[in-house]
Amino acid sequence: MVFENRCVIITGGAKGIGAGCVEVFHAAGGKIGLLDLDRKAAEQLAERLNAKRENSVRFLECDVSDFERLEKCIDEIVEHFGQLDSMINNAGVHPPATAIDDFSIEQMQQLMNINFMSTYAGAKFALPYLRKTKGTIINISSMTAVLGQRLSTAYAATKGAQVSFTKALALEAGEQGVRVNAVLPSNVDTPLMREWAETLEDPQSALERVASLQVFKRMATPREIGQVCLFLASDQSSFITGQAIEADGGAALDY
Ligand SMILES: NC(=O)c1ccc[n+]([C@@H]2O[C@H](COP(=O)([O-])OP(=O)(O)OC[C@H]3O[C@@H](n4cnc5c(N)ncnc54)[C@H](O)[C@@H]3O)[C@@H](O)[C@H]2O)c1
Known part of the structure; x- marks a missing residue:
């Protein structure tokens, strides 16, 4: 129960890696603010976990590329649970494999908003609360940030931006006791x-x-990535910050 009575906000927590994080943090005793677009999937998950432990998951419908809404949701979760100990910027999308010639500037800007600007905004709006608890920020990037991916220039660039941001913010926030790390699944x-x-x-x-x-x-299973996030959010990783943790099952080895 390494996260008992602590509070985490997980964007894109209704399905996939985000849902894996929700399950793992819940099992560790955490209170969870679940932000997602998918009301149906989110409500099902929240209902199931709240039946196990009352008032442990609060879902708010949120498009993370609507930054005003994202800020309101973060404020509302903190008001509800009374504190914030970790912010997991996970929500993201992967467009179909597309050559750069066929991917417009407008499409790239929209993808940047969903995959990267939401990470910047989520971290920025969570930081005032995290300074109070000496909490953590975890950004879900991707191995494409360091390896590239064929016909995915736009996606890879959004994921690379998350890694650079993680390192620069770790320097700034570390002085106030906040740790910032990225997880790069394959x-x-x-x-x-x-x-x-x-x-x-x-x-x-x-x-x-x-x-x-x-x-x-x-x-990997979504829960395996959730376990990496729990480690990074817990005191067990108290000396780790600014890292891009390659949770890749060895995919980058033996190139
Ligand atoms: N699946 C992989 O192999 C993999 C590998 C590396 C990195 N990632 C990264 O992990 C993150 C999660 O990926 P996943 O595979 O779990 O995706 P997924 O599509 O399975 O789940 C994403 C969740 O985010 C939500 N979401 C999408 N856009 C949103 C928005 N604008 N606002 C709020 N919620 C939104 C969806 O409703 C869904 O619940 C992404 O950032 C992705 O880039 C995934």
């Missing part, structure tokens, strides 16, 4: 992964190829 079995595979010619063999990239010959 391939995680989530709805996003399966929807991305569907945009390719042969989705099944694409998923098999993706699984074979890790030394364990499988993708």
Whole structure:
């Protein structure tokens, strides 16, 4: 119960990696502010966990690229639970594989808003509360930030921006006792992964190829990434900040 009576906000917590984080932090005793666009999935998850422990998950409908709404939601969660100990900027989307020639400036700006600007805004709005608790920020980036990805210039750039931001903010926030880290998963079995595979010619063999990239010959589960986040949010990682943790199942080895 390393997160008992502490509060975390998780963006995109209804499904995939975000939902994995919700489950893991809940099992560790945490109170959870779940922000997501998908009301149905979020309410189902919140209802199930609140039945296990009353008033432990509060869902607010939020598009993280609506920064005013994001700020209001963060304020409302803190008002509800009384404190904030960790902010996990996880919500993100992966556009279909597209050449740069076919991806417009407007599409890139929109993707930047969802994947990166939301991380900047989430961290900025959470920081005043995190300074009080000496809390943590965790940004869910991607191995594409360091390895690139074919036909994904836009996506990879948004993920790289999260890593640079993490390092610079760690310097600034560290002086006030706030730690900031990024997690870089390779391939995680989530709805996003399966929807991305569907945009390719042969989705099944694409998923098999993706699984074979890790030394364990499988993708990560959302809960495995949640466990990395819990470590980074807990006192067990008290000397770790500004790091881009490559939770990649060895996918980058033996290039
Ligand atoms: N799945 C992978 O293999 C993988 C690998 C590396 C990094 N990531 C990163 O992990 C994060 C989560 O990915 P996932 O695979 O769990 O995705 P997912 O699509 O399975 O789940 C994402 C969740 O975020 C929500 N969401 C999407 N856009 C939102 C918005 N604008 N505002 C609020 N909520 C929004 C969705 O409703 C959903 O609940 C993303 O930032 C992604 O870039 C995923």
